[in-house]
Amino acid sequence: GIQVEQSPPDLILQEGANSTLRCNFSDSVNNLQWFHQNPWGQLINLFYIPSGTKQNGRLSATTVATERYSLLYISSSQTTDSGVYFCAVGANSKLTFGKGITLSVRP
């Protein structure tokens, strides 16, 4: 099956810092989504981005499908950005998740 690798596994930031989270995947896909899992376990949709670039406030994402990677940018990080960020890829809505990136933003 498709392999999804996320890096780095853990990230500690000072509030206000910027960060880049990476997702590599092993095969062509028609779905790539980024999620934020908050401390209560909720999976929050950040982006649906099988290709191209999108921005939503302080967050933006870029997927280069031909090179099989995606990047999630967080600017001016806040403590509420803490949690686990998952990249998930697949055919249609059947998704394979990466192991996640645990982000801690310190005040």
Next chain:
Amino acid sequence: AAGVIQSPRHLIKEKRETATLKCYPIPRHDTVYWYQQGPGQDPQFLISFYEKMQSDKGSIPDRFSAQQFSDYHSELNMSSLELGDSALYFCASSKQGGVEAFFGQGTRLTVV
């Protein structure tokens, strides 16, 4: 906007008991997916339904079964519960011809 609704949000069961989890997809979404997320793990695909028929199957134990009803809601039935079944169970839905999955808030099942 309406989201995917899961119930209950929390469930505590004893070993060998049975549990039923419910999922109500976004209106006009006809495809439902179930995922299991163990502690410290990433979500794993269990099973999916399209137009009330099973469309795909992942690593779902034989003790689990699921179905999608005529109103498109889905239920995941889990029997002979084991301690290892303790997990977050997510339901997701997508619309016909759509690709993006929309996730519910999850059901946290604890087996004691």
